[in-house]
Amino acid sequence: MAHGNTRLVLALWSALGIVAVASAQDLTPTHVGADVSTSERASGTNAKLDSKLLRLKQQASPASSFSTPSPSSTSQSRSSVGAPVAEQDFVNVDVVSKGDPVALRKKLEALGFKTEAVFRNNIGGRLPVSKIDQAAALDGVLRISAPEVHTNAGDVRSQGDSSQHSKLLRDTYVPKVDGTGLTVGVISDSFNCASQRNAANSNNALWVHQRSQEDDVASDDLPADPQIVKEAGECIRGGTDEGRAMAQIIHDVAPGARIAFYSPSTQTDFAQGIRTLALPVGQKDSFGRDGAGAQIIVDDLGFFDEPLFQEGIIGDAINETVTQNGAAYFSAAGNGAKGGRGAYDNANAAFAATAVARVRNGTQPLNVGERLLNFDASGVTTVVNIPVTLQGVRAGSNNPFTVSAYWDQPATGAGSASSLNLCIGDQNGATLNAAAPFCSGPSGVGQPAQARVGVNYTGGQNLGITLRLGLVQGAAPGRVHLIIQNGFGTFSRFGTDSGTIYGHPLADHAAAVGAADYFNTPYCQPALRTALLEDFSSYGGTPFLFNSDGTPLAAARIPAKPEFVAPDGTTTTFFGSNSRNQAGTHAAVADCSQVPGYLSYNFYGTSAAAPHAAAVAALLWQAAPTANSDDLYGALKSSALDMDDAGVDYKSGHGFIQADQALATLQEALKQKGVSVRKAVSR
Template identity: 30%
Template sequence: MPIPSSYRQLASTLVVLLVFFVPELSHAQHDLGPAGSSLRSLYNAYQKYTSAGKSAASFGEGPALVSVHAGRVSVEIVTEVGKRSRVAARLHSLGMRGVQSNARLITGWLPVGKLPNAVAIDGVHSIYPALMVAQSGSVTSRGVEVMETEALSTALGTSGQGLVVGVLSDSYDNYDGSQPGQATASDDVSTGDLPGGGRVQILQDSSTPASDEGRAMMQIVHDVAPGADLAFHTATGGRAAFADAIRSLAASGSRVVVDDILYLNEPAYQDGIVTRAIDEVVRQDDVVYVSAAGNTGRDAFESPFRGSGTEGPLGGEMHDFDPGPDVDPIQQISISDDSQFQIAFQWSQPYASTGGPAAISDLEIYLVDKRGRLLPSVQPERRDNVGGDPFEFINVQDLSVDADGDGTDDTEFGLVIERISGPAPERIRYVPFQQRGEISVEEYATRSPSLYGHPNAESAITVGATAWFDTPEANGDLTAPLVHTFSAVGGTPVLFDALGQEIPPVVRQKPDVTGPDGTNTTFFGQPLNDGDDFPNFFGTSAAAPHVAALAAIIRSGRPDATAEVVKRAIIASAEDISSTRDDVETTIAGEDAQGFDFFSGTGLVRGDQVTVSAFPVRAFQARATERAPGGRVIVSWEEKEAAGIDTYRVEQSYVGQPFNEIASVPSSGGGAYEQAISDVRPGTHTFRLTWTTSSGDQIRGPETQVMVSVKGEAVVTKQPFPNPTRSSFRLELTASQSQNVVLAMYDVLGRYIRTVYTGRLRAGQPSLIQVNRVSQTASGQHFIRIIGETFETVVPVTVLR
């Protein structure tokens, strides 16, 4: 029978679910609790494999997208506050390799047999498999013709000479044979599809066999910008390893960097550690960073969490998918029996792994069969998210279910979202990532923006995809290019700052531009009836390196152009796109498709339309002259003569928060400028210079960072608020060095009441501390004694009952 579509039809099914499934699915009763059911299944398979007398080092079978090789699995471990270092040391002792750390996250390759030992380490909150997807979809790329880059190379007199383009993907020369061709890296050098003579630098290749998609991307860069040198670093190994790889390429001299990777558990509503690494290399190292938008179109589902009043099989409340007056806790979806896909699920709460506050709710997402029963082969992860990351996932490979016993594999299934504990989040969202087969949402599809994670980074040039044959240059019947329907749509809001504090929604204009795909490589891609035998590389993975190569030509010809100037020039060069391949007008949220839109950005990049004006500002810097409190920073810069600037604006961002204008300075027509900023709080400040030209154009210029240190050992940078309070309050502390801190409450007579907080402060960075359960304290004046390892202070707070 079809999946029930209303609460009334579902009631009898739920009785059966609750009677027969609750005991099996209790959070407290599953093995490897913090690791979830996917890693539990992997461990069970490992035990079966080794118990048959096979070597642990030869175990390499894992679920789709879970990287397993030589008895090890690529994992991401979220740690508890202040315990990352000791957890990392314990993981080393268990034989974990390639350990990388960032904020509260540790990534690396853990022996599968040590999973029970890892979950038992004090300080481990949760463990996830590192879920990485690539945005793919005597050879020369047709992108050269489509983008008209030869005209730009001729005008600038360069094809990328003197520049290094860094590429981040799965692998370079560790081919697993998964693609149609069999060419190796040495073959590509010998045929001229990659540069020889030591012009390819491999910082780190994948330790496991992979598709060599990075090499295919490098072929594209070499076709478009043959004068540029190339560098490669694998992005495998988890988010912390990915962020470190970005910094490594920048440090090794890559002035343009491009990636085609996404980790499914990158934050959607917050800038994560990969995004921060991108912003860092762009702002501090002046790197042009290019990222593939993704291939998920408008496949995302997003909604407020609506309680259905129905208890699910895990003991929580099921989400009501029906936005109207009816109640429907199951969303009908269709899945072909040969499908392989993942569904990444998030909700609007902060990520613990970024180093700030954590999720305060525990949610689950799972599939049911057409009779409303859980699938034995695709179990809920059942990982407690409270105190960790607001992320869960579904991983499906070759689903075979016959719920009605008719001898035929079912294609009708249901999707359920269940709130196990904590408050209902304001937003929930999921994005399907499909490798093969078909998955379609049959009801309540919201067709929401699917672009998220580091492709949504403000500093990146994010690239959508247009088939080279869907352009006027290749198809005379077209008057404008068409964007792929699968190209990921932007518009996902950022709701939390880098510290995990809620901010007004920030919607970035993403993607920035579109690049061509479907071009030839020597081995990677799929056959296409285009007059040759070479495979064709589709997806935003192929579009992004085209744009990176264009950036290399610009930087080579205009070495004084900053990353921001190059980005603006590329965006301004684009040819407008108003339709997708299936002729659906590219509008979202009622916006006109002319000019920028969330499908194609400003359009298909055109090298013959690139203009790079001389950069009018140099030597922009900031220096701290006094420590906080009462900190003082001097911002200075120089202007070239006759630059045509009317007014400068100095903007400030504090520890990753949005920029705000703090000073307006009229141009004097050239020379040196200096602006003093007073009462600057301790911590890291980013200053940005923007200006308005005499013709009215708004130009965003360079950025610089400065650390304002603490005067003394620690400062209460925000007094308790609200004060007076009835239930809870917050205060902010900044210490000169990292240390543990304890907050204890005393009455006016100095009598100890109780300890209200224990935690850890980060050196030079403000820590927002939440104190709860104040309502249990008598009314009146109280004092909070703050005791650190190097300081002690007291602040007053008034409690009202």
């Protein structure tokens, strides 16, 4: 492939958002794994850093020797020598303390660290790149990681409002329900960055005005006073305002509800944001941010380095907020199923007895010195290169493919006892770049048990590549799970139709929400018996092996995820893509038609489904204020329209939500509990 004439561009997707490009005709070195030996990876401060920070450290100081400085060291990278902290480059990090987080925070801030959040022993904030080593050298630091965030996705109204029967509920229930008295907190990438960009370009005659929060309020697509608790920190250079698109959906379904918003920069900040959104109005968190008093919280945001086989700190924050504050929590399940070919699972992992040997002459193979995983879980054959197909894209577009490997060792506490290396090769398993192979680099012993690598594909034709997983050191894992976390790619062989939900949607007290195109529902197409699951809507079914602190469970358990499915593909004023439903332009059912003037703004993904479900919860809670969050979840589950496999399953959960039936179910359940309920009256 490296010498063919396909239109291929491969580039590392590092956790810092930096993309290096290499063409098929001229594959140049790219910053994949840090160029360090196994012993260097495991020594000194390097052992406390994740692979992303290790790469950044090497890039910032290419001439450095990776020696460990003392905490008082004044050494700086060449790019920042003599520059005051305010002028240096910063990186968002999560710092895990092994002692007193208050004392560690003071030491970090003395290095120029800007604290944004604290949750238990975790500190989130912005660290000067030049101080990575010095921060890692502090005695109170257990590990430091650089998070990589992703989303799962008035003038207009959501067609999903009708397809999930929430419009029917509002139109027929007496007394009126519209979410009044409830606040829905939204967690996403940004809310009103467009307004900042408009202001920054006010004197630019070529600037095209971007629709903003102010425009949406004026057109009644948002409530008059959304509370922005924390906006994204990089609005001028980025920020899609996906949170505002979610808020539009909530406002369509529950127009009387207040909306609050929080944009987290790290996992610690995410956990802090959940608590701050739920904090009563009139109170402030420890960073001076106003509490929003949210009874319902919904997110579509995740971090690639969240765990799979256990809950992490975000899941802990969800569970704590639901149980202690009485909130209800909804989370986008993810968009990784890829028709059942988005994951690989091997519960009987077998690694080769001998390591890959270095060759005397010619190009070195991938994973030299490492024992390779046999991807054939049956053991009948030996397959060390698992094939993956990357989908071609139209000219000018790209396919940002990211894949992670997880194994049955902790993500917290003591961390992984083993080091693994995930590599991308051509369709025969050979390296794509001899000078700088596309590999994650050895994962750190003591770091979370995960390795991640990514490429960017711009070719117009589908392309075959392979993945290899090598054991660098430590005991061989007994279970390995791979998930394609981003982009358009599928496992061409051994795709196991298994779990692609990972991270905080797996939390016990979060409702993970899958997606069904609003148009492919019985309301919009009466001939359908049930709603049709989007082929990307992520599956559950992966077991928990550890507690959130990294200690092993007495017995593995499988979280019942997703809980249910809600509509996507609905119209917003500014966010989304062209509709995939040509028939929806002039649908037979009026409420299912596309909105003229907004045909390019159809919001797909579980990011759109989750706020639909959260807004229904606001209607239910207004109608039944004596209910608790478990009552809400139970009513939505038991009244859902069964989908996919008969009964509850790991693809669609309990099925497609039906707001009117959910309220009837909720009221009956409360009566059975002896709780007083309002009586519904038909209008």
